[in-house]
Amino acid sequence: xxxxxxxxxxxxxxxxxxxxxxxxxxxxxxxxxxxxxxxxxxxxxxxxxxxxxxxxxxxxxxxxxxxxxxxxxxxxxxxxxxxxxxxxxxxxxxxxxxxxxxxxxxxxxxxxxxxxxxxxxxxxxxxxxxxxxxxxxxxxxxxxxxxxxxxxxxxxxxxxxxxxxxxxxxxxxxxxxxxxxxxxxxxxxxxxxxxxxxxxxxxxxxxxxxxxxxxxxxxxxxxxxxxxxxxxxxxxxxxxxxxxxxxxxxxxxxxxxxxxxxxxxxxxxxxxxxxxxxxxxxxxxxxxxxxxxxxxxxxxxxxxxxxxxxxxxxxxxxxxxxxxxxxxxxxxxxxxxxxxxxxxxxxxxxxxxxxxxxxxxxxxxxxxxxxxxxxxxxxxxxxxxxxxxxxxxx
Amino acid sequence: xxxxxxxxxxxxxxxxxxxxxxxxxxxxxxxxxxxxxxxxxxxxxxxxxxxxxxxxxxxxxxxxxxxxxxxxxxxxxxxxxxxxxxxxxxxxxxxxxxxxxxxxxxxxxxxxxxxxxxxxxxxxxxxxxxxxxxxxxxxx
Numbered sequence: 001x002x003x004x005x006x007x008x009x010x011x012x013x014x015x016x017x018x019x020x021x022x023x024x025x026x027x028x029x030x031x032x033x034x035x036x037x038x039x040x041x042x043x044x045x046x047x048x049x050x051x052x053x054x055x056x057x058x059x060x061x062x063x064x065x066x067x068x069x070x071x072x073x074x075x076x077x078x079x080x081x082x083x084x085x086x087x088x089x090x091x092x093x094x095x096x097x098x099x100x101x102x103x104x105x106x107x108x109x110x111x112x113x114x115x116x117x118x119x120x121x122x123x124x125x126x127x128x129x130x131x132x133x134x135x136x137x138x139x140x141x142x143x144x145x146x147x148x149x150x151x152x153x154x155x156x157x158x159x160x161x162x163x164x165x166x167x168x169x170x171x172x173x174x175x176x177x178x179x180x181x182x183x184x185x186x187x188x189x190x191x192x193x194x195x196x197x198x199x200x201x202x203x204x205x206x207x208x209x210x211x212x213x214x215x216x217x218x219x220x221x222x223x224x225x226x227x228x229x230x231x232x233x234x235x236x237x238x239x240x241x242x243x244x245x246x247x248x249x250x251x252x253x254x255x256x257x258x259x260x261x262x263x264x265x266x267x268x269x270x271x272x273x274x275x276x277x278x279x280x281x282x283x284x285x286x287x288x289x290x291x292x293x294x295x296x297x298x299x300x301x302x303x304x305x306x307x308x309x310x311x312x313x314x315x316x317x318x319x320x321x322x323x324x325x326x327x328x329x330x331x332x333x334x335x336x337x338x339x340x341x342x343x344x345x346x347x348x349x350x351x352x353x354x355x356x357x358x359x360x361x362x363x364x365x366x367x368x369x370x371x372x373x374x375x376x377x378x379x380x381x382x383x384x385x386x387x388x389x390x391x392x393x394x
Numbered sequence: 395x396x397x398x399x400x401x402x403x404x405x406x407x408x409x410x411x412x413x414x415x416x417x418x419x420x421x422x423x424x425x426x427x428x429x430x431x432x433x434x435x436x437x438x439x440x441x442x443x444x445x446x447x448x449x450x451x452x453x454x455x456x457x458x459x460x461x462x463x464x465x466x467x468x469x470x471x472x473x474x475x476x477x478x479x480x481x482x483x484x485x486x487x488x489x490x491x492x493x494x495x496x497x498x499x500x501x502x503x504x505x506x507x508x509x510x511x512x513x514x515x516x517x518x519x520x521x522x523x524x525x526x527x528x529x530x531x532x533x534x
Contacts, residue, residue: 128470135409139436143496143522145482147470154484158462161507206465206479206502251442259484260436260492265462 008099008244008280010106015231015238016098016388018047018224019352024188024343027123028218033067036118037075039220043114047224048235051076054224056083056113058101060093062346063132065125066118083110090256091294091347092269092378093117095386096246098351101225111226117348118220126216127344136254149213149297151257152379153205156299159266160207162314163302167207169317171198173298174211174340176320179327181337183364186349188215189341212298217343221352232393239358242372243281243387245273252381262381268300269383270307270376277308277374281387285309288387289370291331292354294347295338300379305333308374308385332367347377351386358390409437412451417523420515422454424489433490456513457529458485463497463505485511485526499527 020042022028022035036059044051055078057069069084083104087093094117101113119125128147131137140146160166178193193211201211231238248269251261259265278284285308293304301320305311310331311319319325325333336342336353343349354375356362376385413435416423425434429446440447463483469475483497497511511526 135407136436138407138410139413140494143482143494143524144466144469144471144474144477144480145464145494146474150464150466150470150482153464154462154482157464158484158507161462203465203467203479206467254436258436260494261434261442265484 008103010102011241011243011280013228014102014105014241015226015228015391016223016241016351016355017226017231017234017236017238018043018049019355020044020046020222021186021349021352022219024186024217024219024345025122026188026218028120032065032118032120032124033071033075035120035218035220036067036072036116039118039222040072040076040114040116043222043224046235047226049112049224052079054078054112054114055080056101056104056110057081058083058085058097058113058115060087060089060097060117060346061119062088062090063125063130065121072116083113091296092246092380092383094347094351094384095244095375095377096384098223098225098241098386099244099246099384102241102244105225105227111230113225114222115225115348116220116222117345119345120218121344122216122218124218132255132257134255136258139260140257145257147205148256149205149208151259152297152299153208154259155265155268155303155380156207156297159299159303162266164314165317167199168195169302170207170212170298171195172317172320173295173301174198176326177295177334177338177340180335180365181341184336184342187337187342188217189337208297214296214339214344215341217345219343219345221345221348223348223351223355236359236361237393238391239355240389240391241386242389243277243283244385245276245280246382246384247273247276248382256380259381266303268303268307268380269378270304270385273383273385274308277385277387283372283387288331288372288374290335290357290367290373291333292335292350292373292375293333294350294376294378294383295334295340296344296379298340301333301338303379304376308376327365332370335362335365335367350377351375354388358388413437414523416453417515422456422487422493422513422524423451424454424487424491425449426452435487435491435493452489454487454489454491454513458487458493458511458513458526460497460505460507460509460511461486461492462507465502481505483511483526493524495524495526496522497526
């Protein structure tokens with residue numbers, strides 16, 4: 001693997017140092033403001049950093065379902081914010097915002113930056129409950145093509161057609177990930193799931209059953225990004241940002257549901273950014289010990305495994321069935337049970353699980369001796385990813 | 395307002411007016427780039443393939459092939475609850491542009507990639523504005 005021609009200067013110099021997460025519930029009974037503030041406060045405390053040292057916050061939201069970074073900075077009484085920003089993005093954002101935070105730190109714009117996602121995604125604004133603005137929805141809604149599960153189901157169907165797969169390939173993802181969730185006290189869905197039970201799960205947007213769909217949740221998650229140097233003095237082992245990429249290609253569309261211009265709906269952004277990602281890290285797909293792959297729906301795991309080169313074309317489901325990604329397997333995947341089981345914080349918790357794992361703090365799920373992890377954010381035409389490594393302190 | 399018009403969300407605006415006006419007249423307008431010959435239905439100010447603003451509009455024949463589809467069993471919008479289950483297809487028009495539309499007139503287990511379809515244009519306010527049905531005359 002050759003390194004990218006111009007290495008991103010924050011790589012190797014910045015780290016993830018702490019995680020804050022609220023309880024994930026179906027009805028928080030709290031405001032999004034309260035959830036966001038708790039998660040951010042917890043992330044700083046987790047890293048052992050006084051809030052007065054936090055000078056940046058980044059967040060993302062979808063159809064105005066969250067609160068601003070400025071609002072949270074105000075609630076936390078941050079004395080000297082230097083980098084507050086909010087982006088209107090979905091699941092493609094978490095790794096991308098960690099990159100932006102790292103870049104802000106590397107350039108001196110800020111020292112310690114929190115990245116958060118907060119929402120009442122179950123009791124408040126649910127998936128498919130709001131009508132997206134803009135031009136593209138007017139080419140979907142008149143046909144009853146209204147919701148995210150339906151959009152991705154289109155990709156999943158074509159993927160199964162071209163890879164000669166079937167519904168059991170999707171089921172393999174749901175079943176394998178649930179096995180991880182059983183030991184995850186944060187997860188909303190923890191009951192073991194068999195393939196038979198999967199096949200009995202009600203159809204939502206065929207080929208997706210309920211068990212293929214993420215678990216909507218109320219909650220918030222924040223992570224702390226800082227310099228490698230400062231991280232060394234914080235509470236846990238630094239998780240070094242070794243590789244990073246965001247990207248898409250031409251004809252990526254107007255919004256998450258717009259695949260009208262995307263020629264091949266069996267391949268998403270993961271294949272597009274793979275070269276940048278691995279090149280930036282100076283590693284290849286064979287060099288990571290685990291993967292935390294964005295899984296709003298089961299199929300996105302299959303596409304990401306292929307796109308990143310972690311599985312052969314059409315081979316991802318067999319790999320999962322073989323136990324390769326399960327507890328004890330060679331490449332553990334979505335060790336929190338994924339968004340399918342843990343809950344849908346739009347992939348911020350996918351990054352969080354990577355940090356917990358790299359720091360050896362995932363309880364009985366901790367993958368022993370894992371030193372490196374790849375994390376993805378997004379499922380469709382654009383998205384982002386990180387390669388992380390554990391820096392053990394004496 | 396008809397339920398279909400309700401579901402337009404943004405309503406008619408300068409970007410989509412020509413398309414929906416065409417559809418109400420039984421046509422599917424397709425944008426063609428005169429520089430690179432790319433075709434697309436979602437109106438943009440310039441070509442998403444080459445960036446040229448030199449576009450023209452042609453009318454689709456209404457024929458196309460099924461690329462992928464979803465069978466909707468759960469209505470996320472209560473207006474659609476009475477219609478489930480229904481099929482939405484991604485159809486590759488013969489002119490070389492993809493469109494999303496309703497697919498009817500065929501058993502769900504007979505849906506297959508590359509299935510030949512032809513557009514119909516229900517004028518009933520309670521029906522989707524474009525419904526593709528199997529093209530019985532295509533011989534495929």
